[in-house]
Amino acid sequence: MNDLFQYVGPKPILDRTREAPPGVRILSAIDLREWLRSTGQRPNAAGLIPVTFVIDEDGCLRVADRASEHVACSGHRPVRSAGEMFLRVVGDGVEVEEVSNQSTGFCPTPTSWPAVAAALDPLGIRHPGRFTSEITFRRCTSCGERNVVKDEWFTCGVCGADLPHQWNF
């Protein structure tokens, strides 16, 4: 198992989500279908259902409505990975069609993928075998802002300082 990621986002979000319920633990593909149905999740124009997810400390998949904060989904605990999934309902089952490590609360590395695969594989939920969208997060060592690095451009969007090439949360 890879390392745990601690919450690195703003404190107001932490405080605001103190009472929010944690994400639902998914123990089978049927669980996931049932959660989609009971919470009234709707597919987007592409036929995909976006959800917030984390892989919790125990290596288990937890999901929440897309509008949820990752820190709430985690139950205010560290995670092994976090991001967004785009699910497709196929017959009686459900598949992960797209998945990213897009979580500005935990800023997980793309190398956290194996934790995601290890959570999905025992459930028999098909997935792309990688993050279909890999997000590179860095903290600016000058102003402290969390940045998403785009096109290998390691420059802080707030103060213009150079960003480190190593993950630094």
Ligand SMILES: [Zn+2]
């Ligand atoms: Zn900066």
